Amino acid sequence: MTDYSVDLVPDLAPSSQYKFATRVLPLLLMALLLLVIPLLEPSRTSLSLLNAVGINIVFALSYNMLLGQAGMLSFGHAVYFGFGGYAAMHAMNWIETASYDGGVWAAFPVFALPLVGFAGGAAAGAVIGWPSCRRAGVPFAMISLGLAELIAAAGLMFVGLFGGEEGITGDRMNGVEAFGLSLGPIGEVYWFIAFWAFAGTALMYAFTRTPLGKLAQAVRDNPERVQFVGYNPNKVRYLVFIAAGGFAGLAGGMSAVNYEIFTPESLSVIPSGLVLLMAYIGGARYFAGPILGAIMLTYMQSNFSDYSEAWLLYLGLLFIGMIMFAPRGLAGLLLSAVSGIQHSLTVKSLLRWGAYCTAGLLVVVGGVTLIELAVRRSNGFGEVFEPFGLHLSPEQVLPWMYGGVLLAAGVGLLTALHKVGEGESK
Amino acid sequence: METVVFALLNGLIYGLLLFMLSSGLTLIFSMMGVLNMAHASFYMLGAYFAFTLGQSTGFWFALFLAPICVGAVGACVERWGLRRIHAGGHVGELLFTFGLAYVIEELVKIIWGKFAVAYEVPAELNFSLFELYGAQYPAYRMFMLLVSITMLAGLWYLLKRTRIGLIIQASLTHPHMVSHLGHNVPRIFMLVFAAGCALAGLSGVIGGNYLVTEPSMAFSIGPIVFVVVVVGGMGSLAGAFVASLLIGFLQTFAISIDANFAEIFSFAGLNPEGDLGRITISSLAPMLPFMLLVLMLMLRPRGLMGEREF
Structure with a gap:
């Protein structure tokens, strides 16, 4: 032996x-x-x-x-x-x-x-x-x-x-x-x-x-x-x-x-x-x-x-969003981004990342617009939301529609991406 | 004698209000295993909805409409929030409802303002019902008692005497079997969650004008509702009932006792000086439920009537 x-x-x-x-x-x-x-x-x-x-x-x-x-x-x-x-x-x-x-x-x-x-x-x-x-x-x-x-x-x-x-x-x-x-x-x-x-x-x-x-x-x-x-x-x-x-x-x-x-x-x-x-x-x-x-x-x-x-409110929404979509937290997001760059850096994955980021950005911009308008309306001081030199008054309908449309577009895009992703994995 | 009778009456009403809140929480917990930290937020939403609806429809319609609206909000939360993270375990769900409580409070601040709103007792009930030891007793408190008892009886009948109650009880213990029999268990979960939230909303409708309707009302009553559920035994409706009344009586009696530790100490022959001596029994009232909670969890972890250690 x-x-x-x-x-x-x-x-x-x-x-x-x-x-x-x-x-x-x-x-x-x-x-x-x-x-x-x-x-x-x-x-x-x-x-x-x-x-x-x-x-x-x-x-x-x-x-x-x-x-x-x-x-x-x-x-x-x-x-x-x-x-x-x-x-x-x-x-x-x-x-x-x-x-x-x-x-x-x-x-x-x-x-x-x-x-x-x-x-x-x-x-x-x-x-x-x-x-x-x-x-x-x-x-x-x-x-x-x-x-x-x-x-x-x-x-x-x-x-x-x-x-x-x-x-x-x-x-x-x-x-x-x-x-x-x-x-x-x-x-x-x-x-x-x-x-x-x-x-x-x-x-x-x-x-x-x-x-x-x-x-x-x-x-x-x-x-x-x-x-x-x-x-x-x-x-x-x-x-x-x-x-x-x-x-x-x-x-x-x-x-x-x-x-x-x-x-x-x-x-x-x-x-x-x-x-x-x-x-x-x-x-x-x-x-x-x-x-x-x-x-x-x-x-x-x-x-x-x-x-x-x-x-x-933003903090609470961020927390809920993290629990639902990224339970591994910021560190987890960073690590998956790094490993994505290291392992599967293709045009397709870049496009997907870009689409996800765009959708996320749309949701954030639309949501922030709506919330800020609501805060100003609720305060009742007649304040105007002025991001980047824009003039959005909470008393008019149009700014609310901007926010709503952006948010809806973002959510729609995210849902569509999610469905595409599910279809691919099947 | 006077103090005792008043404390008994008020304690009963407060206890029943607590039970209305905790019954929904207990139902949700025993079905889904999730302790809804945002439960008191739905209670707050009930009060605010009733305030807004009451301005256009009057109190009596709001009494029915507001809980339905709160139930609808609860159903949405379950459908698009909790159900998605259910697979991630209970800690995720607990944290989700914790975050939800923050979000609801901030939304309420934006929609209804940071200060208390003038949600008042309806004029039809704003009279004194009877006179007791020279003090007027408001009719609205009796109305609260009536609503609570009606709800209690209705809930008992629904759960114990109807087919729906049978299916709900079966889904608690044997969800797989129930789904094999052709029932949509996730939908039952959603409906139970919505019903629990609607109960919280109802207690908000009748409690909001008895107490104060303000953005911090959820955080002031929320922890006490947990105490009720834990002390009564997680998932036990009867236990929640006993614990609600116990805490209701405990708090109202403590508030009505006008004594401080210095008097007790000097009675017991101890040194009445110092910080401890200055504390009055009534100022201890908000702490009593938590003392009870800690004692209960140390001595009898399954609560008064809980069947299992959770």
Whole structure:
């Protein structure tokens, strides 16, 4: 008997080159991007937008540890963001008192406050996760919603801890200066946010590579089998829940230092819903998805709300559209576009892509026209919708018809394309 | 005594209103397995439709027309929305209805404005029915009670005593068998969804002028309806009924109790100072349903009368 089995097994492990390109290189690129941004001398407005983006990236990624990695749909993730933020806020005030009176906190740099936030969020996750992680799926979602409502209501009652409606404020320019940053000007806060956004992203990525991270994915896909192999799915969920709470608290700590104020509103169901939208629109199945979602939604939130009062409607429509037509999110769309370019770049496929894009554009333009006209009519101030120098008055019939015709043409084209596509696949 | 009688009456009316909302939600859940997060939005649509229709047709026609319109909207949502993503699993459906709640609220803001509309109790019912301990009791509340009980009886009769109810019940448990027998199960699903939405619309019609008709009314009552459905046991109509009344009584009683924790603490010999002491029982009322929810899910996950853990 010759033993030839061992030699013939090909090496299935990814090559070190592949590992570097997919696991290390993206993080290095992110670090490079974060370093390059200040060289472009962004304005104060864009810096504050960038800071908000950084906070939301960490927050959305932490949410995706639950939704994307462990398959737990939570409607109350802002609770951990809030607990982390409040912990950091209180610690910031302790630092300020200690810098006059002395004490342990005097040696603690404000720069490291997100660590306090992490501890706060993880502690909240450990306490709240204990009852809620015993259930999965829809019951878990309901418990998270109930707890979020409960804690949001409690936030207004316990004035000493949460500061009542006006919240609690602090001053970040106290204590020890780390890395020579006084954290006074917004340019220095950028470095603080950039450091923690990178650290948070890298750590959360590292988490997906740990055995616990892998088990979480297994629990998402088939909890019964995980149990069969000998692990307790509820325990896995609980541990992931604590970690996700911790990273949400990290984001809360970043937010506390950035805004120097924390109100009970940030514990409520509204930010919880927003972070869910970020993760889902970006693409919950991909690690980088929530980053895309956080960037896009934060940008929309700060810019679109100036242009249009109906931005929440657009957000809702975008979300529903994503669920119905692109459940893999923005990241999934990007990846399928890339693979389309790489594999089947023919004239026919280009034409199809072009037709789909045209139809989508028609739907968007028609829909936006109708919504904006409706908003102006509803306000009743006699405003006129003026995109690109056009003069569309909501009091006349013609603009409404433009919008309606564009929308109908787009929907018709999409339906026709869908039918053609189905006919081909048969 | 006075307080107790009033709290009982108001709690009963509020509880029945909640039941009208949660019965539709329970029906939809037990049939399609989807928890409709936008259910309270249909309740809001009912109130707004009744407001608009009532301006041209009067309240009594609106009482019938508005739920039908809401049901039609619900049927469209099921046909072109939920049915398409049904294959993707329940989380997708849950998220879809979550997004729908946002969209409906924003649309309502655009169509009817951001502030409360003047949807009022019809003049024919705007009198006091009887006097109780020197206070006037409005007739409209009795009318609400009447509508709720009529609906409750009608729903029970439809589900338990008619052929339609038999087919619906069979489609809940054995959808394949029902479709083999020649019934169009997707259409039954659509009709049940529409009927559930119409029930929500009806409760909006009679609840909108009892409470306030404003764009945030869906988000204020929506979570409580979930609590009712979960506490009662997912998919159990009887459980939803008991839980609705329980929460109705709980909230109205809590509001009518004028005491704070400081008094209770000093009674129990504890330190009445601090944040906890300042909390009044009545300010706890909005939190009570959620406390009940969390307790129920921890201690008895299938709810009061649920047959299975969902």
